[in-house]
Amino acid sequence: MSAPERIPPRSMTSARLLGEGELTVRGRIREASNAALYCTVSYDGQEAACVYKPVAGERPLWDFPDGTLAAREVAAYEVSEATGWQLVPPTVLRDGPYGEGMCQLWIDVEPEGAELLALVDGDEPEPGWKAIGFAEVGEGRTALLVHADDPRLRRLAVLDAVINNADRKGGHLLPAPGGRLYGIDHGVTFNVENKLRTLLWGWAGEPLTEEAVEVLTRLRAELKEGATLAERLTGLITPAELDATRARVEALLTSGRHPEPGGEWPAIPWPPV
Structure with missing residues (x-):
């Protein structure tokens, strides 16, 4: 066939x-x-x-x-x-x-796509990389887990903050032909409670890009009652979850920064990849 x-x-x-x-x-x-x-x-x-x-x-x-x-x-x-x-x-x-x-x-993965995650020695990432945290690598050794300082990943980090993604693992990142990047496996999202768990903490606390602010401003309008996105989400998530999504967008615009781990919930999913 x-x-x-x-x-x-x-x-x-x-x-x-x-x-x-x-x-x-x-x-x-x-x-x-x-x-x-x-x-x-x-x-x-x-x-x-x-x-x-x-x-x-x-x-x-x-x-x-x-x-x-x-x-x-x-x-x-x-x-x-x-x-x-x-x-x-x-x-x-x-x-x-x-x-x-x-x-x-189905998305075919580009085998020669740019590396997005890595384990490195030392306490600080090299230029072009963002630190996630330390991971055990066996025999009592630890290494620094890092992700690429990649604008595609940064956009995905903003999307995850909006949808409250509780499971952004490395295996959910699909580099596709033509330089595109997709994220998959979004079943545990949109909870009313803050459950953001992700490997993409490298920009935590940093100012949002101008592009992200423009996108979030547009999302705020599209999430208003009767707007296109709000209508599409009705029936997919509960009214309380839709309100919580609006609140997360508003909080991001108010702070102007990427969110930071809250402390009440494990910040990194397990297993991370």
Whole structure:
């Protein structure tokens, strides 16, 4: 069988293909903590690879309502699209072979993409890198975990702060052909309580970029009641979670800085990669 045709992630065809196409399960992604199925989706002569996560395969969490993770993934995509940064692959909520679930366009990783994370010796990162913290590397040794001082990662750090991402691991960063970067796995987002856990703390406390302030200002308007983004998020997250999202955007604009770890919640997810 020939490889499925890759559909440009930003095209209107992607959303229609994902939402209306015939979904065929090809295998299971066993590394995922919840049921994640590798599929192809076909519509009107076109075919693409995708990931389908049925609600029925979600494991219960103590701090998120049961059966809500798929909708949160779609909500993260909607916010990403509203920023204009398009950091999340096209994602829809649809019916599938195992019931309703999230369906997301598969992204091929660029094997020669720039290195985003590293472990280094010493107490300070080299130029072009940002420190995350120290990690045990065996035999009683520690190394400094760093991430690239990359504008794509910095945009993702802002998005994570807005959606309150509780699980930004290194394995959720997908460098794609053409220099694009995508973030995936956004099921544990939009909680009312502050649960930001991420590897992207390198800019903590630093002023937001001018670009980020412009994007957040636009988001503030789009999140007002009756605005486009607010309407799209209605039904995906609760009214209280939508209000909390508005409050996070407002707090970022008021401080003008990247958030810092709060202390009430582990700041870095485990495992980190």
